[in-house]
Amino acid sequence: MSKIPLPPAPGADEHVSLALLNSTVLLPGEHRADELGTPEEATDWLIGHGLVPARTALLAYCQNQLAGLRGDLRLLFAAQVGGEAPPQRALDGVNRALAQVPSAPLLRHAPAGGFHRTPAHPVTRLVEHAMAQIAEDAATLLTGDDASRIARCEASPCDRFLLRTHARRQWCSTRCGDRVRAARAYARRQDRDPA
Numbered sequence: 001m002s003k004i005p006l007p008p009a010p011g012a013d014e015h016v017s018l019a020l021l022n023s024t025v026l027l028p029g030e031h032r033a034d035e036l037g038t039p040e041e042a043t044d045w046l047i048g049h050g051l052v053p054a055r056t057a058l059l060a061y062c063q064n065q066l067a068g069l070r071g072d073l074r075l076l077f078a079a080q081v082g083g084e085a086p087p088q089r090a091l092d093g094v095n096r097a098l099a100q101v102p103s104a105p106l107l108r109h110a111p112a113g114g115f116h117r118t119p120a121h122p123v124t125r126l127v128e129h130a131m132a133q134i135a136e137d138a139a140t141l142l143t144g145d146d147a148s149r150i151a152r153c154e155a156s157p158c159d160r161f162l163l164r165t166h167a168r169r170q171w172c173s174t175r176c177g178d179r180v181r182a183a184r185a186y187a188r189r190q191d192r193d194p195a
């Protein structure tokens, strides 16, 4: 089972891009959990995050696309955390997701209400729309005031991203924090009472 046994990292409930980044995590024991492990799980993930309608049929082609976007976004967020330039191909991938759907609301006319504008939302392009929303969220986060709060969990091997809720926050969850504190306590005991 690929469910991730951790609560959402700080910021992941508000930012779907963080939720996607954290849909895979390396757990202690070098076991990688992945919520996008199968086409069914990838479709469920989109439904669970309100990105496609609740009863959407299996989107067989969404797993590769979502996992690809996740890979690109992880490179961009890692670059942000490390203060480095991201790989161009990752930027290109996210820009493709942004540009895949028309962003201008289209002009429509209804007999009762006259002219109005609504977003173009062709039902045949559900996955593209979902990916554009995720990419939009990431672009907003990376260019906004909160960009400096993006951090990576420091409790190895966990590699989740989070938004720091205070300056010294180092872990994505209390479970990760407890693991690091336990390891430090163990190391201190080893120092004190060498075998």
Ligand SMILES: [Zn+2]
Pocket: 153, 154, 155, 158, 159, 160, 171, 172, 173, 176
């Ligand atoms: Zn963690």
